[in-house]
Amino acid sequence: MTSGAYDPSNIFAKILRGEIPSHRVYEDENTVAFMDVMPQAPGHVLVVPKAPSRNLLDSDPAVLALTISVVQKIACAVKDAFDADGVFVCQFNEPAAGQTVFHLHFHVIPRHEGVALKPHSGKLEDNAVLAANAEKIKAEL
Ligand code: AMP
Numbered sequence: 001m002t003s004g005a006y007d008p009s010n011i012f013a014k015i016l017r018g019e020i021p022s023h024r025v026y027e028d029e030n031t032v033a034f035m036d037v038m039p040q041a042p043g044h045v046l047v048v049p050k051a052p053s054r055n056l057l058d059s060d061p062a063v064l065a066l067t068i069s070v071v072q073k074i075a076c077a078v079k080d081a082f083d084a085d086g087v088f089v090c091q092f093n094e095p096a097a098g099q100t101v102f103h104l105h106f107h108v109i110p111r112h113e114g115v116a117l118k119p120h121s122g123k124l125e126d127n128a129v130l131a132a133n134a135e136k137i138k139a140e141l
Pocket of ligand 1: 011022035036037038039046091092098099100101102120121122
């Protein structure tokens, strides 16, 4: 194993099991996408495979392939929904690289020319704003 063990009590596992709420924008057999509660820009989405893995390092390549195709779908949707100039896709592996939640996830963040990203894991966004942004993205899917 190239990283630590998978802990099924992590917060994204709880979201996947429906034990805590999320603003979902997309779901299929293998993957869920929901709004990041501390967005680095409006429209910041997390794409999460249902299969348990801690991060990229211990993932099944077949799961990765399914997940990245959803990342592409969501990236196109957030670009359109927020009339963005570009889309930032990123993913952290282990604490030294900035990972704070230990279930594999990809960040998908719309970017506008000249607008800086807010800090990673910064301020909690209002639920109403997250809900409205989720609706905008769903309308493009
Ligand atoms: P990281 O593990 O560093 O890639 O970051 C985890 C991300 O999850 C951060 O951007 C947090 O804002 C986000 N986050 C933490 N808790 C939740 C939650 N309950 N629902 C949605 N996003 C979350």
